[in-house]
Amino acid sequence: MEEKKEIMVKVPIEWYVSEDIKSQYATNMIVQHTGEEFLISFFEMEQPLLLGNPDEVKSKLETIGTIKAKCIVRIIVTPQRMKKFVEVMTKNFEAFSRKEEKEGEE
Numbered sequence: 001m002e003e004k005k006e007i008m009v010k011v012p013i014e015w016y017v018s019e020d021i022k023s024q025y026a027t028n029m030i031v032q033h034t035g036e037e038f039l040i041s042f043f044e045m046e047q048p049l050l051l052g053n054p055d056e057v058k059s060k061l062e063t064i065g066t067i068k069a070k071c072i073v074r075i076i077v078t079p080q081r082m083k084k085f086v087e088v089m090t091k092n093f094e095a096f097s098r099k100e101e102k103e104g105e106e
Contacts, residue, residue: 024072038082043069 026042033039045067050057077085 026072028069033079033082036078038077038079040075040077041071042073042075044072045069 024042024044027045028043030041030043031038032041048060048064048067050060052060
């Protein structure tokens, strides 16, 4: 029998973000998983406009039943991609934290 050789060729990726992509601020997120994938849902929650003195604001808050959190995007990834995502996010957050600490010392 003929042995098949696997050919590996690295093809560079050109990362492109379209001008049409809308950036939105996510105030909350939920991460769920099944046996095959992770679902990451990002939400934007609009705070109600509350005007008045503290007693009036408190009264308005007590009458609000819920605040709607609108799902603005849901990302689905494999467990392997999720592991890499967590690693990259951890490294980025650590770098951010170190920078914040240095700036706080100045």
